[in-house]
Amino acid sequence: MSQALALIAHDLKNALGSLEAELAAMACLPSPEAHREASQQAHHHCQALRQEFVQFLTLYAAEAGELRPLCEDESPQALLDALVSHWRSRLATEGRDIRLIAHTADTAPPFWYFDRRLLRLALDAAxxxxxxxxxxxxxxxxSVSEGGLRFTITDDGPGLQSGATDARTSTGLGTALSQAVAKAHTLGAQCGHVSLTDHPAGGACFTLWLP
Known part of the structure; x- marks a missing residue:
């Protein structure tokens, strides 16, 4: 097992432990309303954990050389909209005041040829x-860049030069999974790739490019 997979397995173990403690605490809640809120939170955590398992299996398939995209004509904008909708709901459930904004450049095509399920996994991790x-x-x-489709995710955090680089890559999941998904998308001699850099305006910038 690679280091990335081992680290992900460790994260999954910790997440299962947290969920177990959360479910145990529900038995001691004093009111039906508190129990209902806690059950909704636990359900949300179960969904997130299932997503991590799927990401783990996807990366495992990639390392075994068995990750083969099933590409179709898909809408990049629809994919971004679905991501934003999901994460707005998740952040609200977690009580985190983070805004998510989706932009589409004028040059962005209405459709592109990619595996929506795999791209959703990669961008979700990012x-x-x-x-x-x-x-x-x-x-x-x-947007369209260098003849391919480029997805970009930026944040207004401390950036990579602040010493947070190790923390950003500690699980290995986001970068390793996204790189595997991008690389699996090929066109002739070209294949997709990802990058994680400092953004000129501050924060970090993740980019996934597809041929």
């Missing part, structure tokens, strides 16, 4: 990472 470090805002955008 948004998760961005929301961990953002102070107030995470922005998502897509």
């Amino acid at each position: 948004v998760h990472n961005a929301t961990r470090f953002a102070r107030t805002t995470v922005q998502l955008s897509c």
